[in-house]
Amino acid sequence: MSGPNTNYDPVEVAALDPVTVEAARVAALEAAASATTLDELKAARTTHQGDRSALAQANREIGALPPSAKAAAGKLVGGARGAVAAAYARRQRELEDERDARILAEESLDLTMPSGRPGLGARHPLSLVSERIEDIFIAMGWEIADGPEVESEWLTFDALNLGPDHPARQMQDTFFVAPAESSGLVLRTHTSPVQIRSMLSRTPPIAILCPGKVFRTDDLDATHSPVFHQFEGLVVDRGISMAHLKGSLDAFVQRLFGGHIATRLRPSYFPFTEPSAEIDCQCWVCYGQDISCRVCGGFGWIELGGCGMVNRRVLTAAGIDAEVYTGFAFGLGIERALMLRHNVNDMRDITEGDVRFSRQFGMEI
Amino acid sequence: MRVPVEWLRELVEIAPGVRGRDIAADLVRVGLEEEGIHGGQLRGPLVVGRVLSQVPEPQKNGKTIHWCHVDVGANGQQLTHGIPQEIVCGANNFDAGDWVVCILPGGVLPGNFEISARKTYGHMSNGMICSERELGLGDDHDGIIVLTRYFADRPDILESLEPGMDAIALLGLGREVVEVNVTPDRGYCFSMRGIAREYALATNVDFRDPADIEVPVATGPGFPVRLVDERPIDGRVGCDRYVARTVRDVDASRPSPPWMQRYLTEVGMRPISLAVDVTNYVMMLLGQPLHAFDLDLLPGDIEVRRAAPGEKLTTLDDVERTLAADDLLITGGGEILAIAGVMGGASSEVGPATRNVLIEAAHFDPITVARSSRRHRLATEASKRFERGVDPQIAPVAAELAARLLAEFGGGTIDSTATDVGEPQARSAFDFDVTHPTRLIGLEYPREEVVGTLRRLGCEVTESAGSPIVSVLAPTWRPDLTDGPELVEEVARVRGYDQIPSVVPRAEGRGLTHAQRVRRVVATMLANQGLVEVESYPFIGNGLFDVLGYAADDARRDTVTLANPLQDEAPLMRTSLLDTLLETLRRNVSRGMRDVAVYELGLVTRGSVPKGGAPILPVSSRPDPESEARLYAAVPPQPRHVAFAAAGLAQGSGPWGSSRGFDASDAVTWAREVGEILGIQLQVAAATMAPWHPGRCAAISLPDGRVVGWAGELHPKVLGALKLPARTVAGELDLDLLTEASLAPISAVKLSTFPLATTDVALTVDETVPVGEVEAALRRGAGPLLESLSLFDLFRGEQVGAGKKSLAFHLAVRAPDRTLTTDEVSAIRDQAVAAAARDCGATQR
Numbered sequence A: 001m002s003g004p005n006t007n008y009d010p011v012e013v014a015a016l017d018p019v020t021v022e023a024a025r026v027a028a029l030e031a032a033a034s035a036t037t038l039d040e041l042k043a044a045r046t047t048h049q050g051d052r053s054a055l056a057q058a059n060r061e062i063g064a065l066p067p068s069a070k071a072a073a074g075k076l077v078g079g080a081r082g083a084v085a086a087a088y089a090r091r092q093r094e095l096e097d098e099r100d101a102r103i104l105a106e107e108s109l110d111l112t113m114p115s116g117r118p119g120l121g122a123r124h125p126l127s128l129v130s131e132r133i134e135d136i137f138i139a140m141g142w143e144i145a146d147g148p149e150v151e152s153e154w155l156t157f158d159a160l161n162l163g164p165d166h167p168a169r170q171m172q173d174t175f176f177v178a179p180a181e182s183s184g185l186v187l188r189t190h191t192s193p194v195q196i197r198s199m200l201s202r203t204p205p206i207a208i209l210c211p212g213k214v215f216r217t218d219d220l221d222a223t224h225s226p227v228f229h230q231f232e233g234l235v236v237d238r239g240i241s242m243a244h245l246k247g248s249l250d251a252f253v254q255r256l257f258g259g260h261i262a263t264r265l266r267p268s269y270f271p272f273t274e275p276s277a278e279i280d281c282q283c284w285v286c287y288g289q290d291i292s293c294r295v296c297g298g299f300g301w302i303e304l305g306g307c308g309m310v311n312r313r314v315l316t317a318a319g320i321d322a323e324v325y326t327g328f329a330f331g332l333g334i335e336r337a338l339m340l341r342h343n344v345n346d347m348r349d350i351t352e353g354d355v356r357f358s359r360q361f362g363m364e365i
Numbered sequence B: 001m002r003v004p005v006e007w008l009r010e011l012v013e014i015a016p017g018v019r020g021r022d023i024a025a026d027l028v029r030v031g032l033e034e035e036g037i038h039g040g041q042l043r044g045p046l047v048v049g050r051v052l053s054q055v056p057e058p059q060k061n062g063k064t065i066h067w068c069h070v071d072v073g074a075n076g077q078q079l080t081h082g083i084p085q086e087i088v089c090g091a092n093n094f095d096a097g098d099w100v101v102c103i104l105p106g107g108v109l110p111g112n113f114e115i116s117a118r119k120t121y122g123h124m125s126n127g128m129i130c131s132e133r134e135l136g137l138g139d140d141h142d143g144i145i146v147l148t149r150y151f152a153d154r155p156d157i158l159e160s161l162e163p164g165m166d167a168i169a170l171l172g173l174g175r176e177v178v179e180v181n182v183t184p185d186r187g188y189c190f191s192m193r194g195i196a197r198e199y200a201l202a203t204n205v206d207f208r209d210p211a212d213i214e215v216p217v218a219t220g221p222g223f224p225v226r227l228v229d230e231r232p233i234d235g236r237v238g239c240d241r242y243v244a245r246t247v248r249d250v251d252a253s254r255p256s257p258p259w260m261q262r263y264l265t266e267v268g269m270r271p272i273s274l275a276v277d278v279t280n281y282v283m284m285l286l287g288q289p290l291h292a293f294d295l296d297l298l299p300g301d302i303e304v305r306r307a308a309p310g311e312k313l314t315t316l317d318d319v320e321r322t323l324a325a326d327d328l329l330i331t332g333g334g335e336i337l338a339i340a341g342v343m344g345g346a347s348s349e350v351g352p353a354t355r356n357v358l359i360e361a362a363h364f365d366p367i368t369v370a371r372s373s374r375r376h377r378l379a380t381e382a383s384k385r386f387e388r389g390v391d392p393q394i395a396p397v398a399a400e401l402a403a404r405l406l407a408e409f410g411g412g413t414i415d416s417t418a419t420d421v422g423e424p425q426a427r428s429a430f431d432f433d434v435t436h437p438t439r440l441i442g443l444e445y446p447r448e449e450v451v452g453t454l455r456r457l458g459c460e461v462t463e464s465a466g467s468p469i470v471s472v473l474a475p476t477w478r479p480d481l482t483d484g485p486e487l488v489e490e491v492a493r494v495r496g497y498d499q500i501p502s503v504v505p506r507a508e509g510r511g512l513t514h515a516q517r518v519r520r521v522v523a524t525m526l527a528n529q530g531l532v533e534v535e536s537y538p539f540i541g542n543g544l545f546d547v548l549g550y551a552a553d554d555a556r557r558d559t560v561t562l563a564n565p566l567q568d569e570a571p572l573m574r575t576s577l578l579d580t581l582l583e584t585l586r587r588n589v590s591r592g593m594r595d596v597a598v599y600e601l602g603l604v605t606r607g608s609v610p611k612g613g614a615p616i617l618p619v620s621s622r623p624d625p626e627s628e629a630r631l632y633a634a635v636p637p638q639p640r641h642v643a644f645a646a647a648g649l650a651q652g653s654g655p656w657g658s659s660r661g662f663d664a665s666d667a668v669t670w671a672r673e674v675g676e677i678l679g680i681q682l683q684v685a686a687a688t689m690a691p692w693h694p695g696r697c698a699a700i701s702l703p704d705g706r707v708v709g710w711a712g713e714l715h716p717k718v719l720g721a722l723k724l725p726a727r728t729v730a731g732e733l734d735l736d737l738l739t740e741a742s743l744a745p746i747s748a749v750k751l752s753t754f755p756l757a758t759t760d761v762a763l764t765v766d767e768t769v770p771v772g773e774v775e776a777a778l779r780r781g782a783g784p785l786l787e788s789l790s791l792f793d794l795f796r797g798e799q800v801g802a803g804k805k806s807l808a809f810h811l812a813v814r815a816p817d818r819t820l821t822t823d824e825v826s827a828i829r830d831q832a833v834a835a836a837a838r839d840c841g842a843t844q845r
């Protein structure tokens, strides 16, 4: 390296020869352009930009020039170095982008491949339909009431005006707890004992839905099950009329089956209600317009269950003053709602616990 | 009840164009549900034909068909082809010259079987020659109807036969029968009289009461009848009226008239003999069951009395029945003749040789008849009516009508004397508020409408000026009308239920209860963890508790037994959900779902029948508090549980790696998560509990120590006995306890923003010391500043020593109010280690 020299002609200094500088610049740019990997670029950078590179040497020589020559030499060398630095930076970015793109391409996965991870399970559709029904009544301001399944005979029958000689109390309909003559216990044949318990424990106004498991001595077949689910409704207050019963059923049916589905009441008889009625609802598939309709069999109406104004004897046995309060009650089957709403044709699919059945439905039906 | 439309037309005005379908719709409106419409499904042309020729043609299949030419008059092919009808017929019970019935192309047979000309056995067959069964006339399918024989007793018809005559009218095939369901309160509708009255109400037409016939005043006492009842049921005597009439010199071998047989067939009864047909006809018409005795075979005076236990009677169905003290009997001269209102014996039955007939028309107590009918499993036409209540005033009318019919069709004379003993319970009038229908139905019913409807029903209504209260005396055929709401129903149904407005009642509930929300959140959580919710029947076998390995005194053996289980081998109610859930798991595995995890929420029974059973209380008022408490206490506790079970692989092998089978830790994890989702830190501790594997069972407890259930792998013996896959895991928790434990709202802890300090400890403990205990000791020792604790390493080996294991934990600590110093962190760590050393014998490595 030369020291500062006041009488120094840059042209005479080899390193600062413009031709030499230009050659170094061109060589550096070529090396950058021809580097195909980041490693090659790094090597080229060491050669052409490093401390021992021609341009670095030229740069150092500038210091030795007389002040009069420094500016021109500085401009020459600085320009070359600037161009080289920019070219290397640009090439660096290009090669990095190429590398990144390559890595991303290499990292691509087949996302159609099964994960092997255990999936979701499923709720039982009966539970889901039941909860949906509960929510409909909750939204109308009712509450949900529960009770035991092994239940006292008095709460299941007597209090509901089903006296000792009523046919429903025979062995061919009801599971009796042994000894049948004296246990006073049965498997509840309806959720009505929950209504009685509720009336005994609450004071009007009462508006409750009693969903739950009930039992009848039917053999399991495509349409019957000895264990099935019901929901019964009960409203007791001053001035409750059959119009309120009709209104509640209309609201429920429209919320569950949709649209402007109408209900129809037909006179009937139940010991626990007076007046009593059967509930039909309009077929939500054909609205009675298709005589070959699979859902309603062409009748246009679908039988849902029974209802009526709570018999005064029932109110009285349950401690409600029948002179002051009136009430209505209804009972419908959840299996039936599920079968109708979701085209389930065989009761056994619901009762046998085959996981394939539950898995067909999501968690909100 | 089957209602022949032609019969109904005799009692009410029915417009000519009205069909069975219309009648059914009108009856439905007043509460008689349609069960079906019979007959009338046949569509012509169905015509009378005369066989001109019939040529037997044996077929390759061994059958012989007949190639027939039949003269069907103007209806036939001759109009178009100029030849008689050509028909292939398979039957061989007829000859040329016979009169037959042909259905021609375009006709429809019952069952919607449409007839068209078709090629068969090498001929074009233009219709069918019909059998009784094809026309829905009977079961005879042996051959076609030959009218000469079919109307053998009707020379008038035979003389009038002409080819091409309409056979629908001739055979009465256009007649329809409407079948309706009669609810138990409307016993009077088990008669044409009752149905006609309802139809008249529904359509507002006039009703002709068939009971409106004059019964002559008896000239003296008839056949001696005594009514005795030493054991009335609920104060009601078994027989409160017994009417008997005598018809002498009857030819009982004569047939009943065809119109009567026709009606009986249409209502579903078989014509048998004149005496039986007459009694059945009158019963169907008026609803009063009757019995006809052969007077000459009656051993003596009739006495109606209760049975003595052990007495026997062989009823008409040839079954010897041992009678019970509640049974009411008809006896003659001391000999038992019948179970009153249910079924008679054979001894004094009317036969073809009978000359003198005694007709019984009695009124029996509904409860007495219902009990006998059920006790002897004998549901007869008579018992069906008595159980539901028969009009006590109809007995003399029915007996009179039956006597007249017997005399008319059997020859003979009616005695002018008559028996009529007993005292039917007097009806009593009751007050009725005419505004009651409006209030109970929510629809305006004017006073005139209310009173008018009641009168049309047959009620006697006494009004007093200016008062809404009227006095109502219900008609004798409506024993069901005893109070206001029943009359409200009548008023409402006669106007029509379709008029009732729709009004949504106001209610202000508090939403789901905590317990109800708990059920939903637990059920949803388990489904999200990959388990499938199922339902299983709660019935189990006697041997299950032994199979599960329960000790003799295990509380889970305490349950109720069903007196009439569906299957004799499963008479008990489950005491755990796993009792039945495991069977559901097995069923899934057997159906090919070998990797399966299921769960169930439901009630289990934990207790048996209390001494003396649950009380049957009066219903006339609310139970007194003591009785009510007794009632609830008698119902066995039925806590709500959640249970889960899994078998096979939790994760299968594949490109992602190797498989992992369900193991005990899955069951324990699900149990922990049930707690976690409810905000409860459940405690896990090693336990020995059937039916779990003794070394792979964890007791799951609330923070206060109460055990809520168990989880782990099932005992290999249990798995073997229940045919479940090896290593099946399961758990069951008491959801009621968890509900209670999660009731109190959780208080939030203020979050510290000071830095977290971490430190590790490595401890050596005996192999037998559970990790959970070491963790618990570390937590106790570390105190409140410990934020989290996690096991990150476990190893065994020479460096640790035989029978020992080494556990390494991360501890993370943080103070609410400051940055912890290194010394403070070390001190916490030392306290944690000290506690582990003291409580678990741990040494620091």
Ligand SMILES: [Zn+2]
Residues within 6 Å of the ligand: A283, A284, A285, A286, A287, A288, A289, A290, A293, A294, A295, A296, A297, A298, A299, A300
């Ligand atoms: Zn439809």
